[in-house]
Amino acid sequence: MSDKVKADSVERPVNFIRNIINDDLANHKHQSITTRFPPEPNGYLHIGHAKSICLNFGLALDYQGKCNLRFDDTNPAKENLEYVESIKRDVAWLGFEWEGEPRYSSNYFDQFYAYAVELINKGLAYVCFLNAEETREYRGSLTEPGKDSPYRDTSPAENLALFEKMRAGGFKEGECVLRAKIDMASSFMCMRDPTLYRVRFEHHHQTGDKWCIYPMYDFAHCISDAIEGITHSLCTLEFQDNRRLYDWVLDNLDDFNKPDRPHQYEFSRLNLEYTVMSKRKLHQLVDDKLVEGWDDPRMPTISGMRRRGYTPAAMRDFAERIGISKVDSMTGMNILEAAVRDDLNVVAPRTMGVIDPVRVIIENYADSAPETIQAPMHPQNEAMGKREIFFGRELYIDRADFAEVAPDNKFQRLALDKEVRLRNAYIIKALRADKDADGNITTIYCTYDPETLGKNPADGRKVKGVIHFVEATKAVSAEFRIYDRLFTVPNPGKADDFESVLNPDSLVVKHGFVEPGLADAPVEVAYQFEREGYFCRDNKADSLVFNRTVALRETWNS
Numbered sequence: 285m286s287d288k289v290k291a292d293s294v295e296r297p298v299n300f301i302r303n304i305i306n307d308d309l310a311n312h313k314h315q316s317i318t319t320r321f322p323p324e325p326n327g328y329l330h331i332g333h334a335k336s337i338c339l340n341f342g343l344a345l346d347y348q349g350k351c352n353l354r355f356d357d358t359n360p361a362k363e364n365l366e367y368v369e370s371i372k373r374d375v376a377w378l379g380f381e382w383e384g385e386p387r388y389s390s391n392y393f394d395q396f397y398a399y400a401v402e403l404i405n406k407g408l409a410y411v412c413f414l415n416a417e418e419t420r421e422y423r424g425s426l427t428e429p430g431k432d433s434p435y436r437d438t439s440p441a442e443n444l445a446l447f448e449k450m451r452a453g454g455f456k457e458g459e460c461v462l463r464a465k466i467d468m469a470s471s472f473m474c475m476r477d478p479t480l481y482r483v484r485f486e487h488h489h490q491t492g493d494k495w496c497i498y499p500m501y502d503f504a505h506c507i508s509d510a511i512e513g514i515t516h517s518l519c520t521l522e523f524q525d526n527r528r529l530y531d532w533v534l535d536n537l538d539d540f541n542k543p544d545r546p547h548q549y550e551f552s553r554l555n556l557e558y559t560v561m562s563k564r565k566l567h568q569l570v571d572d573k574l575v576e577g578w579d580d581p582r583m584p585t586i587s588g589m590r591r592r593g594y595t596p597a598a599m600r601d602f603a604e605r606i607g608i609s610k611v612d613s614m615t616g617m618n619i620l621e622a623a624v625r626d627d628l629n630v631v632a633p634r635t636m637g638v639i640d641p642v643r644v645i646i647e648n649y650a651d652s653a654p655e656t657i658q659a660p661m662h663p664q665n666e667a668m669g670k671r672e673i674f675f676g677r678e679l680y681i682d683r684a685d686f687a688e689v690a691p692d693n694k695f696q697r698l699a700l701d702k703e704v705r706l707r708n709a710y711i712i713k714a715l716r717a718d719k720d721a722d723g724n725i726t727t728i729y730c731t732y733d734p735e736t737l738g739k740n741p742a743d744g745r746k747v748k749g750v751i752h753f754v755e756a757t758k759a760v761s762a763e764f765r766i767y768d769r770l771f772t773v774p775n776p777g778k779a780d781d782f783e784s785v786l787n788p789d790s791l792v793v794k795h796g797f798v799e800p801g802l803a804d805a806p807v808e809v810a811y812q813f814e815r816e817g818y819f820c821r822d823n824k825a826d827s828l829v830f831n832r833t834v835a836l837r838e839t840w841n842s
């Protein structure tokens with residue numbers, strides 16, 4: 285598990301939410317702040333959730349407040365414990381600690397019920413028997429007001445009896461709902477007598493079969509916030525209109541109609557290029573087996589990114605880089621990848637892996653056994669120490685690092701009659717090459733200059749190119765999974781059929797060799813494979829598999 289994020293004294297850029305909090309504290313509206321992260325356990329968390337997690341937990345840390353983890357579990361049909369567990373793991377992995385135990389909206393089902401009764405008694409809620417089609421018709425449209433339901437004027441006593449009957453299982457699903465009595469002519473559709481409770485004969489992962497009526501999000505969320513003493517309830521912009529309903533519910537309940545009750549503030553959600561973030565679409569990718577699962581390294585999920593080698597620090601840094609605003613926009617994948625590279629460049633140990641190997645024989649290497657060379661774990665950080673690599677008569681280099689004839693003057697790799705330096709080792713020169721029947725190079729015969737380990741040739745000749753290699757007898761074979769964008773277009777969510785714009789080359793599998801030191805590489809920890817990119821060992825495969833975390837530079841299909 286990763287390190288926990290601690291409060292620090294770093295000055296963070298202000299944003300509109302920090303301005304509100306600063307005012308609320310200065311005006312003594314609140315003595316301290318409490319936020320919450322409220323996922324619905326109906327899927328795995330994605331990078332958009334990471335933005336919300338970093339915001340809510342980050343504010344609590346910066347203002348020495350608290351942040352709750354609350355499962356917004358009011359829709360049992362789509363929720364389950366696998367999702368609950370994955371969400372806890374992902375939040376903890378990002379480095380955040382929730383206040384006390386995780387909470388569940390379902391912990392408050394008795395209270396929601398009691399508050400619904402309070403609204404009924406106040407004449408502010410009624411049981412409505414319009415069917416779905418009638419309800420739609422009565423609701424009106426954006427240009428036309430709605431019509432009052434014929435059940436709107438039922439007396440509180442009668443509504444109470446009906447609501448109790450709903451709870452007792454006396455009505456079928458869809459037969460009736462409890463609605464708030466607000467305003468059928470409101471210009472906000474969500475205020476046209478919204479549903480507060482509906483009948484669902486569903487088993488719930490927390491409350492079992494105790495309930496057959498379940499509250500709607502708009503009713504449960506604000507009350508959960510108020511019960512937990514949340515001060516700033518942060519959500520994404522699509523809930524902007526619903527803020528009226530949030531306020532209406534709390535203002536009409538005696539326990540909560542106070543100046544320090546929670547308030548909702550909306551910020552723009554993260555949209556990331558070349559991927560989708562809608563849970564429905566992510567479910568579809570998993571269910572249709574277009575990816576290996578929720579934690580497929582191509583998925584925008586936190587578990588996918590962890591499996592791919594992204595670090596919690598890089599993801600938190602990404603959240604800071606994109607900032608918080610009220611403007612909807614599309615964030616470039618390059619911003620996320622830059623945050624990952626900037627972190628890994630500093631923390632990732634260096635190593636060599638040959639992804640598309642071709643054999644090299646060093647003809648003048650006399651010893652039968654390979655020799656050991658000490659190579660730095662990180663060229664700029666001596667404290668990371670050294671690793672043992674090997675050099676001997678038989679090596680592997682990457683096929684792309686050899687050409688019989690250099691195509692141009694810029695080619696600084698190995699060619700016949702040309703010299704190149706092997707990273708961390710000697711200068712070699714290619715003499716000739718064997719080919720198979722199809723013309724593919726099978727073996728390159730070379731000599732090495734034994735006087736050039738860690739130094740330039742004494743005669744002053746210049747050898748500019750450096751390529752990577754592994755010694756063949758000590759090398760360990762490995763599979764490399766080279767990942768690319770999951771979609772071919774920047775906004776696949778807009779495509780009529782998003783599956784039709786999947787990138788067929790989003791995963792390319794190669795087989796090659798790595799340094800022997802990587803035989804026991806820990807999973808999920810990224811290394812820089814010199815000249816190839818950042819890779820980490822896969823956390824699921826039984827054999828040695830390395831996932832490409834990110835290329836060394838911004839590229840497309842490379």
Ligand code: ATP
Nearest residue numbers: 322323324332333335336519520553554555561563
């Ligand atoms: P759905 O409602 O489709 O199930 P959701 O993405 O809204 O999915 P929730 O579990 O309700 O999922 O989200 C939990 C929290 O994360 C909410 O506060 C939500 O606003 C926030 N969140 C979800 N997606 C994003 C995003 N793309 N960017 C920022 N915050 C997000």
Ligand code: MG
Nearest residue numbers: 323324356501
């Ligand atoms: Mg939601």
